[in-house]
Amino acid sequence: MGDDILVRARGLTKRFGDFTAVDGIDVDVRRGEAFGFLGPNGAGKSSTMRMVGCVSPVTAGELTILGLDPASDGPAIRARLGVCPQNDILDEDLSVEENLWVYGRFFGLSRHEVRSRADELLAFAQLTERRHDRVEPLSGGMKRRLTIARSLMNDPEVLLLDEPTTGLDPQARHVLWDRLFRLKREGVTLIVTTHYMDEAEQLCDRLVVMDHGRIVAEGSPRALIEEHSTREVLELRFDPDEQEQHVDAVTGVGERLEVLPDRLLVYAHDGDTALASVHARGVQPLSSLVRRSTLEDVFLHLTGRSLVD
Amino acid sequence: MSTTTPERVSPRTPSGRLGFGARRPTTTPERLGSVMAHHFLVYRRTWRGSIIGRFLSPLFFLLSMGLGLGALVDDSAGGVDGLPYLQFVVPGILAMQAMMTAFGESTYAVMGYIKWNQMYAAMLATPLRVVEVLGGHLAVVAFHVFTGALIFVVVAAPFGAFASWWVVLAVPVAVLTGLAFAVPTFALAARLENDNGFSILFRFVVTPLMLFSGTFFPIDQLPVWMQPLAWVTPLWHGVELSRDASTGTAPGPLGLVHLGVLLLYVGVGWVLARRSFTRRLVS
Numbered sequence: 333m334g335d336d337i338l339v340r341a342r343g344l345t346k347r348f349g350d351f352t353a354v355d356g357i358d359v360d361v362r363r364g365e366a367f368g369f370l371g372p373n374g375a376g377k378s379s380t381m382r383m384v385g386c387v388s389p390v391t392a393g394e395l396t397i398l399g400l401d402p403a404s405d406g407p408a409i410r411a412r413l414g415v416c417p418q419n420d421i422l423d424e425d426l427s428v429e430e431n432l433w434v435y436g437r438f439f440g441l442s443r444h445e446v447r448s449r450a451d452e453l454l455a456f457a458q459l460t461e462r463r464h465d466r467v468e469p470l471s472g473g474m475k476r477r478l479t480i481a482r483s484l485m486n487d488p489e490v491l492l493l494d495e496p497t498t499g500l501d502p503q504a505r506h507v508l509w510d511r512l513f514r515l516k517r518e519g520v521t522l523i524v525t526t527h528y529m530d531e532a533e534q535l536c537d538r539l540v541v542m543d544h545g546r547i548v549a550e551g552s553p554r555a556l557i558e559e560h561s562t563r564e565v566l567e568l569r570f571d572p573d574e575q576e577q578h579v580d581a582v583t584g585v586g587e588r589l590e591v592l593p594d595r596l597l598v599y600a601h602d603g604d605t606a607l608a609s610v611h612a613r614g615v616q617p618l619s620s621l622v623r624r625s626t627l628e629d630v631f632l633h634l635t636g637r638s639l640v641d
Numbered sequence: 642m643s644t645t646t647p648e649r650v651s652p653r654t655p656s657g658r659l660g661f662g663a664r665r666p667t668t669t670p671e672r673l674g675s676v677m678a679h680h681f682l683v684y685r686r687t688w689r690g691s692i693i694g695r696f697l698s699p700l701f702f703l704l705s706m707g708l709g710l711g712a713l714v715d716d717s718a719g720g721v722d723g724l725p726y727l728q729f730v731v732p733g734i735l736a737m738q739a740m741m742t743a744f745g746e747s748t749y750a751v752m753g754y755i756k757w758n759q760m761y762a763a764m765l766a767t768p769l770r771v772v773e774v775l776g777g778h779l780a781v782v783a784f785h786v787f788t789g790a791l792i793f794v795v796v797a798a799p800f801g802a803f804a805s806w807w808v809v810l811a812v813p814v815a816v817l818t819g820l821a822f823a824v825p826t827f828a829l830a831a832r833l834e835n836d837n838g839f840s841i842l843f844r845f846v847v848t849p850l851m852l853f854s855g856t857f858f859p860i861d862q863l864p865v866w867m868q869p870l871a872w873v874t875p876l877w878h879g880v881e882l883s884r885d886a887s888t889g890t891a892p893g894p895l896g897l898v899h900l901g902v903l904l905l906y907v908g909v910g911w912v913l914a915r916r917s918f919t920r921r922l923v924s
Contacts, residue, residue, distance in 0.1 A: 348924075387765050387766060387922075387923050389923070406770070407667075408663065408768070410766065410768050411666075412661075412663075412664060421758055421759035422758070423760055425687055426682060433682075434679040435763070437675035437678050438675045438679075438764055438768070439664075439768060440658050440664075440665075440668075440671050449659070487659040487661075
């Protein structure tokens with residue numbers, strides 16, 4: 333069993349002076365899964381990732397990665413990790429392939445290995461045609477794919493991805509998700525932080541929801557939605573000045589009501605039935621929408637705040 | 642990627658550093674070498690920009706000070722301390738140039754690797770540790786000082802700038818002088834939040850040191866109160882050693898003091914640089 337838990341944290345804590353970024357979390361990441369840390373900015377996701385990446389010392393608690401202790405075996409652990417940071421930190425003075433070559437050398441790969449690995453990964457990242465180009469003029473999606481290719485130079489067992497698709501357009505995000513699925517199929521364990529719900533639902537087998545440095549929920553995306561939300565959600569929009577006067581009338585429809593600044597969310601097993609009861613109460617919203625529950629609803633329910641902004 | 646399968650448990654590659662399972666550890670020379678390889682690859686792309694500062698500017702000093710001003714000095718005063726002015730000033734220019742190159746390579750370059758392209762962070766996500774990231778970069782700075790000094794010696798020699806073959810020792814002296822500036826500057830650059838500090842450094846440290854460290858005239862020409870500034874900063878010590886080597890003079894016990902001061906700057910600088918890199922990059 334121990335061999336199958338690649339990352340094991342117990343009471344993991346990170347403090348910067350008086351500020352507690354990560355407040356005693358317990359996490360197990362199993363071999364071959366895609367594991368997510370979901371939460372708003374400042375929830376402690378990146379601090380956790382830096383500790384797992386062995387570049388930030390643990391303040392308190394236990395952390396084991398690949399069965400090793402980051403405090404004493406940092407280089408041995410990092411030799412087996414791939415790290416894809418939030419910003420594309422590429423060397424813009426170098427060409428696309430040179431960025432891969434120099435990075436491979438940091439892991440002690442031979443000249444021959446570095447070249448053949450770079451060839452494979454350029455194809456994987458769909459950058460073969462740009463291999464001789466400088467990095468600077470590449471699009472955001474290309475830079476991100478190059479950063480991921482670089483993080484794979486050492487054939488990592490665990491790939492850490494910090495906000496992998498932040499700032500990318502929808503098409504670039506789908507290309508990236510496709511690449512990550514392939515990696516997972518090849519046995520690479522993925523650890524992802526994100527504040528995008530759709531990303532977590534697309535990528536993660538299991539995830540933890542973080543808020544203020546703590547884990548507030550844990551499970552598969554589906555299980556979390558079932559546990560913390562209803563099957564469907566009815567969204568009602570009103571004139572912003574009039575929304576407040578309708579809250580009382582809508583209260584009691586469905587299982588739960590969330591009041592957001594720009595709309596009301598009615599949580600119900602059946603959204604259409606809920607809309608019918610709203611109409612029956614004489615409430616006429618400007619617009620209404622029935623949709624399935626998402627992790628966004630889970631987060632809203634658990635923390636009382638929406639995730640993005 | 643087609644070679645990656647979940648079943649594989651032990652790395653079976655030439656280096657033993659690919660594939661699932663424990664990887665063969667890298668050696669210190671391999672790690673330092675990989676950091677230096679990165680810097681050299683970047684330099685292959687950017688070397689043109691360094692030509693003027695590193696190779697032409699010392700030549701300009703040689704022509705203007707050594708030959709132009711030197712003719713006046715030799716005519717009116719018969720040289721300095723018994724030396725023709727050219728032979729007096731060129732070893733000083735050599736040490737000064739070492740300082741300038743060291744500053745040039747340890748200010749914006751270090752801040753850039755920390756803040757702008759964050760290459761140090763990328764390196765530290767690999768098996769590399771702070772000492773190797775720091776040591777490898779400093780070795781590259783030392784190499785730049787070395788090549789600059791070597792080329793200057795070769796170019797200046799036909800002008801009769803050196804009285805002795807011992808001048809070959811002036812090259813390692815230049816490297817040590819450069820490091821006495823580079824290592825503490827690395828420590829400083831890793832503590833600064835923005836590059837405003839560098840222009841202050843150039844204006845209030847580099848330029849005065851260049852002028853008042855015995856480079857162009859002996860420091861006993863300075864007002865008495867200014868002389869201690871030369872004693873406690875590295876350049877004067879580098880200039881003196883460089884001049885001893887270039888003229889083939891045995892340095893005597895004072896030479897050991899010069900050497901000791903330069904080594905002290907390197908040693909203390911290393912401790913500070915390692916500490917500030919650690920604080921900035923792996924906290």
